[in-house]
Amino acid sequence: MTTIGFLACETTLPGAGQRRGDAFEHDLMIAALEPAFAARDMILTVVDWEAPLASFDGIELVMLGTAWNYQDKAPQFLDKLEALAAAGVSVCNAPDLVRWNAKKTYLRELAEAGARTIPTLWREVVTPRGALEAMETFDTDRIVVKRQVGAGAEGQELIRRGSLPDRDWTFGYPAMLQPYLPAIASDGELSFVFIDGELSHALRKLPADGDYRIQSLYGGVENVHEPSPEEAQAASTILAALPDPAPLYARIDMLRDDDGSPLLMEAELIEPYLYPEQGPQLGPRLAEAVAKRVESQ
Ligand SMILES: Nc1ncnc2c1ncn2[C@@H]1O[C@H](COP(=O)(O)OP(=O)(O)O)[C@@H](O)[C@H]1O
Ligand SMILES: [Mg+2]
Structure with missing residues (x-):
């Protein structure tokens, strides 16, 4: 048996006093991953990222999961990932990649390298x-x-x-x-979920009437989206432009400009929600990719 850690935070952990309004997404992720991991002899264990290092004993690989409070404690979060890596835990996504992704100025770098991003x-x-x-x-x-x-x-x-x-x-x-960009309210935000470099599934996220934020906390809803070849290509081009090491998982979020062509809104490499409801193969795909990484360790 191999133990895989899934990082959560004090407001997504089951049993926490005050869970976030979107903590059900944490539960959906775990429900999708747990059986698929078990089928490959891997136990998924949920750990608060702020727990002491000793709590990670016996864990071979950690996924960043639902550490959804990192933005207010970014230096501590990055230090913890580096400490875990130094202790021999394989951290996915890699701390260097996470550090690069934690500040959205990475979008400027991608734009300078030719990616089509929202003007900023x-x-x-x-x-x-x-x-x-x-x-x-x-x-x-x-x-x-x-x-x-x-x-x-x-x-x-x-x-x-x-x-x-x-x-x-x-x-x-x-x-x-x-x-x-008004397309957010009409056409919505497009998300492309990649596991180990392969497009797994795509979805379209729409805000509630009168809002422009697609997050479930604000009433946003999401549906399966069958990407056109051009859309899939645009998302793959972004993935290919990311710095090394290659991410275990990535969510590429796009928004259409006035001409209808997709622009990069963000490349989520830290703790993206991966929408298992819109991608029923997410669990098995992640389990396979994680097993591969553990074997090659
Ligand atoms: N330029 C924009 N035009 C319209 N809506 C936007 C724009 N930028 C962000 N949004 C809305 O705000 C949300 C959050 O913005 P985003 O850039 O994804 O940051 P975060 O890292 O907080 O998810 C998006 O999901 C979208 O609903
Ligand atoms: Mg976003």
């Missing part, structure tokens, strides 16, 4: 005036302001020209500013 301004501080300047730059009346280190749409702002924030307002984090 990078600012350490955003004021109402900065928001207005971004609207001028993008020739639009609506912009989205996001954290450079962020997840789950946390702390994000949608700002309209007609209702700018108060003059003394500032965005509390290093930021990225983008034009609001």
